[in-house]
Amino acid sequence: MSETRTYVIIGGVAGGMSAATRLRRLDERARIIVVERGEHVSFANCGLPYHVGGVIDDRDALILQTPAALGERFALDVRVRTEAIAIDPDARTVMVRDLASGGEESIPYDALVLSPGASPVRIPIPGVERGLVLRDLADMDAIIAAAKGATRAVVAGAGFIGLELAENLHHRGLDVTIVEMLPQVLRPFDVEMAELVAQRIREAGVTLRLETSLVAIGDKHVVVGEGEQIPADLVVLSVGVRPESGLARDAGLALDERGYIVVDDYQRTSDPHIWAVGDAVVKQRVDGPATPVWLAGLANRHGRLAADAIAGRPHAAVPALGTAIIGLFGLTAAAVGRTERELRDEGRAIRVIHTHPLDHAGYYPGATQLAMKLIVDEQTDRILGAQAVGESGADKRIDVIATAMAGGLTASALADLELAYAPQFASAKDPVNMLGYIADNLAGGEQSVQWHELRARQADGWILVDVRTDEENAAGAIPGSRLIPLDELREHAEGLRGKRVIVHCKVGQRGHTAARLLEQYGVTVANLDGGYLTWSAGAAATGLPTKGHAA
Amino acid sequence: MSETRTYVIIGGVAGGMSAATRLRRLDERARIIVVERGEHVSFANCGLPYHVGGVIDDRDALILQTPAALGERFALDVRVRTEAIAIDPDARTVMVRDLASGGEESIPYDALVLSPGASPVRIPIPGVERGLVLRDLADMDAIIAAAKGATRAVVAGAGFIGLELAENLHHRGLDVTIVEMLPQVLRPFDVEMAELVAQRIREAGVTLRLETSLVAIGDKHVVVGEGEQIPADLVVLSVGVRPESGLARDAGLALDERGYIVVDDYQRTSDPHIWAVGDAVVKQRVDGPATPVWLAGLANRHGRLAADAIAGRPHAAVPALGTAIIGLFGLTAAAVGRTERELRDEGRAIRVIHTHPLDHAGYYPGATQLAMKLIVDEQTDRILGAQAVGESGADKRIDVIATAMAGGLTASALADLELAYAPQFASAKDPVNMLGYIADNLAGGEQSVQWHELRARQADGWILVDVRTDEENAAGAIPGSRLIPLDELREHAEGLRGKRVIVHCKVGQRGHTAARLLEQYGVTVANLDGGYLTWSAGAAATGLPTKGHAA
């Protein structure tokens, strides 16, 4: 590239600025212009909720780069408070407006990168203008200003950002209510896993109202459902985002039915001189149809890939898994891939595994229990998704599984992973290995039953046997179960010959040993996956009766 | 399997008991006998050092199962204080001796599993009988007894167990000296990474004597090197292990030249009715020759695989990576695969990458710096090994890389991993992603120089340019370097045209930007991998001058 090329980038944060810096490293001579409508570039969107709660004390810590510093180091022409208002793909120009002066300029480009992100949805309800949203520093400042002197806050939407905000408003001392239309928090999790997060939120003293829609925002209250009022000095809307694809649409670029920009594997849009990345773009997924994925890692990664493609070093993106995580009131919840809910809706044949392992060896102090879930393709044993919730170590396990998915490992092959073990970090059989063991057993023909399938099986005449101890059973049991502690099961096995039996324990592990035993006595047997703990979470989430006594 | 088969297992801990329980789950009718020479089965070897230091308070917590409980649940015939003293492979019998009564019994078997482990080496020096070792609970009790009233301890050997013991004796209030023959601690790490652990040990107040051999143990002292005495009320030897393969040898089973039992992919020895697993067995490795790997995860895994094979469900083991970890004085050090040292000794063409990322986003409180290292096959871009040292998050990154290796991902593909990101857990570009970015750049032809190669390059006329700031340079610089801060480099670039330049910054990141810039001005340029931090660690480890001033 000997002639001087001009690259224009719209949006100066995660995707945009990653493209700009990489372009500079690949092309020292190019003219690189970054236009950003807001006050700041390169800020830490993901940190915004934590400054609201004072966890991140220093506001400036959220501003990772300034236009001046980027100018000095990367010779970037960074223009803040400058909006791109029109693209002429034929002329290859973009019209930008200086928001301070109102002055406009048409900038010719050789390549254009769009990373305009997505903006919070404002639902069409009375008083919506009183609702705050959180996307940038100005929004954050507005929430903090509103929180001063306020005592009661309502957060609408129990997605990642809504929950982070609820936690941080609670940290500030506000009385917080979350209202969520759906019957669960955090859609990337299945209901029985999300329930663990919901319980933690409630234990922390935040009110969580599921299956509750916000219908109006008043001056000092909100109205939900059939007209109930909830007092609120401060209302935040966090009910989803909409792609900022207006410019792209007007320029005639291909969008999907939801308005997200369509790109090829090299981040190129339907126009050969325009690339797009980040939250405004629809992404290919590993299993299933293309979807948006609003995550900073992908925005950064794709920004670099767009730069590579523009500079003549094309490198294809891999389909997205959508690995996501939240830390909330001391709990971590992480997920990757697809949910059981989605896959069952699609009619996919899947195997599901729940476990409740300790994050590290139980004999070493401080071990805490995780709840884990693995979703596996029944035909191929491929991993389709995983979820983990716990005090510690959930991030590690989901990262490991995400990597296994990227490497195309089967679920059974998780048993062979050599994960670093010393007692303060893991167990000799890491929780991920254990998922592999269980997957291997299922692949070998062992039967399990999900918590939501149990009632139908019982109705169909299967006997439910609780193999836990007397004490465990007395503390809470599944309706209709019969108690035979595992260590006495051999004596009762002959009596069950020929019958159909579901065994269950607390987490599934003793159930497995029980199932192996009974099978060899000619019993048709299935193990209740995840045991009493998973069943209880599912029951609590869906309103099944959770107490009962063994016959 | 309708007839009753007899399975005998020698060694009732990690590998042996895993085989026994799995065998029971696969074969309810078999007679399963576990013989264990020691007092206990199923104890937590890996926890022993931590009871010495009181970190694990309750001794009983280390005993995970008892013969009685295993009898009840798994109908196992578990015999402690019983030693297997001879195997007759032709007759398929094993002779066992009750160590209490001295009574002997010959037990016929259909299948025999050996999991006898490895025993600590006692070096042939005067007074060696005064040295304690640590393998089981009795050893641990002896160390604790000796530590009572003692004030000074010497630990010989700076491997995992030696260092864990040193830390725990220090926790008990003893004045601890570690003596190690080699020039570094922890052989699975390269010297510049091990140096970080060594520094931490010294900072904690433990004396570390490298390149120092123990030559004698006296009553109240040890003698090292040329005759120097070090006072010691308590001496622990942790200088390696030897396989307990005497029985196997006497039975005519194939051993390797170091005396480890040789098995096939299904853990079967050279005798078709005898299987072997665990520390006494030599393991196939992913890259390089077969070696022993003394790790609990593999012992457990292979115990289960032996059971599967015996029960007629053969499932091949995968070659071992050898993922290992230690927590020491608040620092974590983890490694997987092969070291640079080994690979260079073998003459392999490799690329090496060092980074110093934060474990989570810098703008979120509590971030700490990791030191990471990735070793890559130059021809194929395959990952050959990785090491990580830091306060937090090292275990996660090594587990992810171990998984990537298991999945056969290239180093560059680490850039595409979708790892769970929220600011308290990681960065939008996770440290593992960043290793992928750098690997991708190197695969694309960018040049880097290792800390140990720098002097030769300088001698060969390469100019060393420090692109850090004035302040950083003033606080410590590499001898012979010239300072041109990155943000001023463009102005000086023309002056360097045609020259051979090594650039360096603190960690390698600004160096990368500098290198990209200079290259486009016609400079032959290489980036000092890992920057000043890696160079300093390497220099400190090898005694290079670490201070100097820029020209």
Ligand SMILES: Cc1cc2nc3c(=O)[nH]c(=O)nc-3n(C[C@H](O)[C@H](O)[C@H](O)COP(=O)(O)OP(=O)(O)OC[C@H]3O[C@@H](n4cnc5c(N)ncnc54)[C@H](O)[C@@H]3O)c2cc1C
């Ligand atoms: C509160 C919050 C918390 C989050 N937490 C996490 C998290 O923990 N983990 C995670 O992975 N992700 C998180 N995200 C998501 C993550 O920040 C986004 O996925 C990522 O920033 C998307 O990058 P982008 O470049 O597409 O868009 P953005 O980073 O939003 O940048 C787009 C920029 O383009 C500008 N722009 C738009 N249109 C124009 C125009 N016409 N002219 C000029 N400028 C324009 C906008 O002003 C905006 O600054 C969070 C997001 C928010 C808001």
Ligand SMILES: Cc1cc2nc3c(=O)[nH]c(=O)nc-3n(C[C@H](O)[C@H](O)[C@H](O)COP(=O)(O)OP(=O)(O)OC[C@H]3O[C@@H](n4cnc5c(N)ncnc54)[C@H](O)[C@@H]3O)c2cc1C
């Ligand atoms: C102090 C210490 C700390 C460790 N820390 C870790 C760690 O953090 N992480 C990790 O992965 N690994 C660690 N290990 C290593 C791990 O414990 C071993 O890899 C694992 O226990 C090996 O299992 P095994 O079944 O081969 O041998 P072992 O667990 O040692 O069991 C072998 C048993 O066989 C018995 N035996 C031997 N010969 C006979 C015979 N002839 N008759 C009857 N019985 C016999 C022995 O008495 C012994 O109890 C540690 C080991 C020790 C000693």
Ligand SMILES: CC(C)(COP(=O)(O)OP(=O)(O)OC[C@H]1O[C@@H](n2cnc3c(N)ncnc32)[C@H](O)[C@@H]1OP(=O)(O)O)[C@@H](O)C(=O)NCCC(=O)NCCS
């Ligand atoms: C930070 C930002 C300006 C991008 O700058 P950048 O220089 O491309 O990225 P980083 O500072 O992360 O550095 C990465 C570069 O350094 C290189 N690098 C990092 N460590 C290195 C090391 N030790 N040795 C050599 N190279 C190294 C990487 O290879 C990469 O260069 P490449 O893209 O040419 O391969 C942009 O991502 C941004 O604005 N981020 C903030 C907004 C955001 O991401 N928000 C969402 C999350 S809160």
Ligand SMILES: CC(C)(COP(=O)(O)OP(=O)(O)OC[C@H]1O[C@@H](n2cnc3c(N)ncnc32)[C@H](O)[C@@H]1OP(=O)(O)O)[C@@H](O)C(=O)NCCC(=O)NCCS
């Ligand atoms: C513990 C020990 C006795 C083995 O017992 P085990 O019953 O085989 O192993 P675990 O208790 O870990 O349970 C694993 C079994 O439960 C199953 N399991 C675990 N959780 C489950 C769940 N939630 N649902 C269904 N099955 C589950 C696994 O699949 C596996 O069964 P499989 O081998 O038939 O597939 C043996 O490993 C031992 O003695 N360990 C202590 C010594 C040691 O390891 N030392 C070194 C480290 S300190």
